[in-house]
Amino acid sequence: MKAFLRHKILSKSCLLYAILLYCFFPSSARSQFEHKLFTSNMMIEAKINYGFFYAQHLELQLFDTHVPAFEINIHQATYGKHKWEIAFGYPMIGVSFWYSSLRNSPYLGSAYAVFPYLNFPLYHYKNFRFNFRFGLGAGYLTKKFDRLTNYKNLAIGSHFNAAVSLMLEFRYKLNGRFTFSGGINFQHFSNGSLKLPNYGLNIPLVNAGIAYRLVRENKYLIEHIYPPVEPFEAILRHNIEFNIGGAIGLKNMQAVYGENFTVYHLYENTFFPVSRKSQVGFGFDLSYDGSHVKILELTGDTVKNKLLILRPGTNAAYELLMGKLGFIFNLGYYLGGKETSNGPFYEKLSVQYNFAKNIFASVMLKVHFGRADYIGWGFGYRFLTFYGKKTVK
Numbered sequence: 001m002k003a004f005l006r007h008k009i010l011s012k013s014c015l016l017y018a019i020l021l022y023c024f025f026p027s028s029a030r031s032q033f034e035h036k037l038f039t040s041n042m043m044i045e046a047k048i049n050y051g052f053f054y055a056q057h058l059e060l061q062l063f064d065t066h067v068p069a070f071e072i073n074i075h076q077a078t079y080g081k082h083k084w085e086i087a088f089g090y091p092m093i094g095v096s097f098w099y100s101s102l103r104n105s106p107y108l109g110s111a112y113a114v115f116p117y118l119n120f121p122l123y124h125y126k127n128f129r130f131n132f133r134f135g136l137g138a139g140y141l142t143k144k145f146d147r148l149t150n151y152k153n154l155a156i157g158s159h160f161n162a163a164v165s166l167m168l169e170f171r172y173k174l175n176g177r178f179t180f181s182g183g184i185n186f187q188h189f190s191n192g193s194l195k196l197p198n199y200g201l202n203i204p205l206v207n208a209g210i211a212y213r214l215v216r217e218n219k220y221l222i223e224h225i226y227p228p229v230e231p232f233e234a235i236l237r238h239n240i241e242f243n244i245g246g247a248i249g250l251k252n253m254q255a256v257y258g259e260n261f262t263v264y265h266l267y268e269n270t271f272f273p274v275s276r277k278s279q280v281g282f283g284f285d286l287s288y289d290g291s292h293v294k295i296l297e298l299t300g301d302t303v304k305n306k307l308l309i310l311r312p313g314t315n316a317a318y319e320l321l322m323g324k325l326g327f328i329f330n331l332g333y334y335l336g337g338k339e340t341s342n343g344p345f346y347e348k349l350s351v352q353y354n355f356a357k358n359i360f361a362s363v364m365l366k367v368h369f370g371r372a373d374y375i376g377w378g379f380g381y382r383f384l385t386f387y388g389k390k391t392v393k
Helices: 002-024 026-037 058-063 083-087 291-298
Strands: 042-052 066-077 092-105 109-125 128-141 160-173 178-190 201-213 236-253 259-273 278-289 311-322 325-334 345-353 359-368 371-389
Touching: 042 178, 066 109, 066 201, 092 128, 092 160, 109 160, 109 178, 128 178, 160 201, 236 278, 236 291, 236 359, 259 291, 259 311, 259 359, 259 371, 278 325, 311 345
Parallel strands: none
Antiparallel strands: 042 066, 042 201, 066 092, 092 109, 109 128, 128 160, 160 178, 178 201, 236 259, 236 371, 259 278, 278 311, 311 325, 325 345, 345 359, 359 371
């Protein structure tokens, strides 16, 4: 009888402890329960790649050869913990460690890369998935251009470069632990014209791999656990988002013009949401590139007023939203500027992270017809304007 009473008192004490823990430390309590209910969905994967150099310029045909490569991936499959995971069909988030000997090229050396990636499902049926993977990170090539010892390497002007990976792949789950994968990958190395020359390396590849699940799999959380609309969304039906920011870039042109130049870039984007995942709009740019003065002087055009090289522009804008992270694409047209060798059109690719309520950090790549011009780093301010009130029915 005493043992029964002791057990009953202990059970009530545990229940009281759990209630107090949840009331006073709700995040801690949730984390303890989630630890038991959900796992990290972590997997490790090995891939073998085989491809060739794509010589987009005549000067790069020197590197025309087949290329083997290897990569180790660590990723986790999302299961709906955040709203954007459901909106994008439960993508995989991971990091890749990529290596290639580049066939021991005497001009390029070997290539190493580390890049985070997102693997988006395009089609899913039972154990079969067809995905698109996008990765962006850092790469290192052991040899670079040198005007005395390696003057034939016009592809890469620096050891450290940006590494970009685009992949279409299929995945087939063999059982609860193993998954087979295969696909077509496009690997790119470039320093964004931070240091010239910078034609870049483009390597199309095919690959095959095997993944091993380290812990048990979490099942997908269904969408109805989230409210169909945001709080007050039924009342404030529409909004416009304004992003105002600035960025600074550096162009190392010692090998060509004997000096370095700084680029200043101001911009504004106006966005109209079209879904939970994306918004469209338009934008304006104003940039100052110090290298334009040098380029004009070499063509015999003296620049008396440096304000003449300011380049205003207008563009169409699109943003892909993933929680606090946004991927922005701009296609624009220059409205002025004295230096016009790059043509009237430009493109911008930006990654923007909202680390505070209205403040964001961004990394931007400015491009002219696929040729990188410069990389800019900056900050900005965003704010929303609501309109279109309606009565809740």
